[in-house]
Amino acid sequence: xxxxxxxxxxxxxxxxxxxxxxxxxxxxxxxxxxxxxxxxxxxxxxxxxxxxxxxxxxxxxxxxxxxxxxxxxxxxxxxxxxxxxxxxxxxxxxxxxxxxxxxxxxxxxxxxxxxxxxxxxxxxxxxxxxxxxxxxxxxxxxxxxxxxxxxxxxxxxxxxxxxxxxxxxxxxxxxxxxxxxxxxxxxxxxxxxxxxxxxxxxxxxxxxxxxxxxxxxxxxxxxxxxxxxxxxxxxxxxxxxxxxxxxxxxxxxxxxxxxxxxxxxxxxxxxxxxxxxxxxxxxxxxxxxxxxxxxxxxxxxxxxxxxxxxxxxxxxxxxxxxxxxxxxxxxxxx
Numbered sequence: 001x002x003x004x005x006x007x008x009x010x011x012x013x014x015x016x017x018x019x020x021x022x023x024x025x026x027x028x029x030x031x032x033x034x035x036x037x038x039x040x041x042x043x044x045x046x047x048x049x050x051x052x053x054x055x056x057x058x059x060x061x062x063x064x065x066x067x068x069x070x071x072x073x074x075x076x077x078x079x080x081x082x083x084x085x086x087x088x089x090x091x092x093x094x095x096x097x098x099x100x101x102x103x104x105x106x107x108x109x110x111x112x113x114x115x116x117x118x119x120x121x122x123x124x125x126x127x128x129x130x131x132x133x134x135x136x137x138x139x140x141x142x143x144x145x146x147x148x149x150x151x152x153x154x155x156x157x158x159x160x161x162x163x164x165x166x167x168x169x170x171x172x173x174x175x176x177x178x179x180x181x182x183x184x185x186x187x188x189x190x191x192x193x194x195x196x197x198x199x200x201x202x203x204x205x206x207x208x209x210x211x212x213x214x215x216x217x218x219x220x221x222x223x224x225x226x227x228x229x230x231x232x233x234x235x236x237x238x239x240x241x242x243x244x245x246x247x248x249x250x251x252x253x254x255x256x257x258x259x260x261x262x263x264x265x266x267x268x269x270x271x272x273x274x275x276x277x278x279x280x281x282x283x284x285x286x287x288x289x290x291x292x293x294x295x296x297x298x299x300x301x302x303x304x305x306x307x308x309x310x311x312x313x314x315x316x317x318x319x320x321x322x323x324x325x326x327x328x329x330x331x332x333x334x
Contacts, residue, residue: 168201
């Protein structure tokens, strides 16, 4: 990819941010300060944290769904939308559909979080459950064809990436307002929509920034695609960070990630759980496992490599029940 799509240039991202004003939260950016930061990463290291887990619907996804669905034609809105999701995208699509007066039919794996499925249903979505995430994509496509609904893809629509880019724009501007800059930005990857959009904004604001992606060891679709040089078959994901459990990669999100990302790191389930504890203790936010992936990479495989750098991370989601959160924290402390 020689250049990013026009929709992911800074002027277009700023226009999208204007469209979303008043519909989403402008989530805070905090600098992680204290003795632990210096002890972990060395003197002179600054860590800036985008607390997107505080977003309406509990994740960044709503930025993209509102950005895409508000632009549907009257005929498309009349037919409604369909989507496939392990949870966060389902909630965001259902929320946007209710807000815009659109019918939504959402396909979820039967093993997906009941907590998230119930939230999506509470916004009025028609829920369909199938065996696993690979079958969910096929079921969603069947609904699209049979009912004429518009597919709101969980990561591969440019409008979804553009919505995610507005999060990066906020973050990049807030870091500058805090007297900082970004040398290294760490981003979670599932299908790649957040990483593609967010990285485009960061690269626009900080052209010399290094972007590093993070995937769980048990859900490494983009990592394997990077190694293979393109879309490739991957094992079904099995990570506790199910929001990052894409069963495949696709174009153009994969190419945009390849264009912007210098590397992809893998983190273990134990590292993710330990990061959830760190975030609760230092930021007082109960994030879901996917929301802790960037902290896991920062404290784990990247800790010794980023000393003295200005680092950005994002807490991307918080859709986890109290029971599930406590189970993860107990396992981390076992």
